[in-house]
Amino acid sequence: MQNNVDFSKLKDKEPSIMPLDKTKGGAPSNSFLDQVTIKCYYKENGENKPCFHCTMTGCHESWASPCHLKRVCHHLKEECKFVGSGTRATATLMLAGEALSASPSVSMKSKVSGEGSVYAVSKKAHKDVLEKELNLKVLWLLCVAMISPKIVDHQEWKDIIAMSNPSLMTFCSTTFSDAHIPSEAALVLQKSLEKLRKLHNLTITYDGNMTKGLQSIYTIHVITP
Numbered sequence: 287m288q289n290n291v292d293f294s295k296l297k298d299k300e301p302s303i304m305p306l307d308k309t310k311g312g313a314p315s316n317s318f319l320d321q322v323t324i325k326c327y328y329k330e331n332g333e334n335k336p337c338f339h340c341t342m343t344g345c346h347e348s349w350a351s352p353c354h355l356k357r358v359c360h361h362l363k364e365e366c367k368f369v370g371s372g373t374r375a376t377a378t379l380m381l382a383g384e385a386l387s388a389s390p391s392v393s394m395k396s397k398v399s400g401e402g403s404v405y406a407v408s409k410k411a412h413k414d415v416l417e418k419e420l421n422l423k424v425l426w427l428l429c430v431a432m433i434s435p436k437i438v439d440h441q442e443w444k445d446i447i448a449m450s451n452p453s454l455m456t457f458c459s460t461t462f463s464d465a466h467i468p469s470e471a472a473l474v475l476q477k478s479l480e481k482l483r484k485l486h487n488l489t490i491t492y493d494g495n496m497t498k499g500l501q502s503i504y505t506i507h508v509i510t511p
């Protein structure tokens with residue numbers, strides 16, 4: 287996905303009578319996304335390429351079409367220097383809601399269905415749930431072991447996944463790093479704050495570490511009474 291097209295080359299689309307041209311199909315609209323991005327286009331090799339840019343005054347961030355909620359929310363939460371605190375808070379909440387671990391798991395689905403077996407759900411739905419679970423486990427491995435997400439782009443990794451189940455695939459590295467890891471981080475932060483907000487007399491310690499890619503990480507530990 288191409289990010290940050292030269293801002294001077296972007297042209298905003300004329301507003302349509304129906305927001306996002308619902309009659310033309312495509313990805314379902316999201317009202318928050320409609321508020322914080324503008325549909326636009328830029329010329330490349332004589333062709334009009336569709337894209338989106340951040341609506342915050344002064345911000346020049348743009349994304350290739352289709353526009354993904356997680357990427358935009360991550361930008362508003364972590365990168366955009368022009369966003370107000372209200373919009374940033376909404377983006378953080380939406381990011382947390384999009385986290386892989388925020389969706390029902392295979393085991394939960396089978397219990398909720400009351401039909402005794404996960405195989406009662408359709409084959410496609412079952413594959414989607416399994417794939418989501420697999421990607422969540424990979425995400426945890428990447429984060430806990432502090433491994434660069436680039437490992438999942440190697441053919442050797444794809445061979446391992448194909449050997450264990452040829453119908454399943456893991457996301458590419460940028461989908462983990464730009465979308466799913468920020469969503470999980472937002473969910474963890476949200477859950478931590480929910481729990482800690484009700485407690486008093488907390489002890490806070492600070493530490494640091496280094497990723498395998500030699501990037502600094504600062505950690506904050508909160509000890510509850």
Ligand SMILES: [Zn+2]
Pocket residue numbers: 340341342345346347361362366367368
């Ligand atoms: Zn922005």
